[in-house]
Amino acid sequence: GIQVEQSPPDLILQEGANSTLRCNFSDSVNNLQWFHQNPWGQLINLFYIPSGTKQNGRLSATTVATERYSLLYISSSQTTDSGVYFCAVEQYGNKLVFGAGTILRVKS
C-alpha cells in the first residue's frame, strides 16, 4: 500500500518562529489533507489540498502532486500551535492513510 512519511518527527520552536513540515507519499493520490490534533485527541481540519497552494491566516500549504510531496508552513508560531500535525492521503474511496505525524512544541 501507499507509504506516507512526515518530517521532522519532532520540532521545538520559540514563539514567533517560522516552521515547515513536510509530507512525502509513495504513489499518486486523489486527496491530501493536513490535520492538527489537539491534546484532547480532536483532529482539526487545516487544509484539503490535493494540489496547489492555499493559505489560511498564519498557515499555508503547498502540494506538488507530480513530485509526491506536500509542505505545511506555520509563520509567527504561537503556543496554541503546539500539538501533533498529521498529513493524510487518499487514493480511492474515502480511505485516508495517515503519516506518523510531527510533534510540534512552541515555547513562550
Add this chain to the structure above:
Amino acid sequence: DAGVTQSPTHLIKTRGQQVTLRCSPKSGHDTVSWYQQALGQGPQFIFQYYEEEERQRGNFPDRFSGHQFPNYSSELNVNALWLGDSALYLCASSWYLDGPYEQYFGPGTRLTVT
C-alpha cells in the same frame, strides 16, 4: 451546522468483554469511516459504511464489526476485547459518490481495556 459527534467520550472495559461505540456524521454527509489510533501513532483505517453496507475494510480482524443506520449514523462493535484494543477510536464523515471529498472527524472515544 452540527459536526461529527461520537459517544461515549471515554470507556473502560475488561479483557474479553464487548463494546459498542457510536457516531453521528456531519449534517448532510452519507458516509462514515472508523479509525483506530494507538498511542503515539497515526490513525489507522478500520472500515467504511455507505448505504448501510461496509464498502472498504482495513487490516482488522473480524472481531471488529459495524453497522450503519438509515439516518447515516454508525456503530463500531468490538468483541472479545484484547489489551491491544486500547486506543482512541475516531469516526470521520464525508459524501461518497463523485468524490474525493474533504473528511471531517469527531472528537473520538478513548477506550481502555484492563
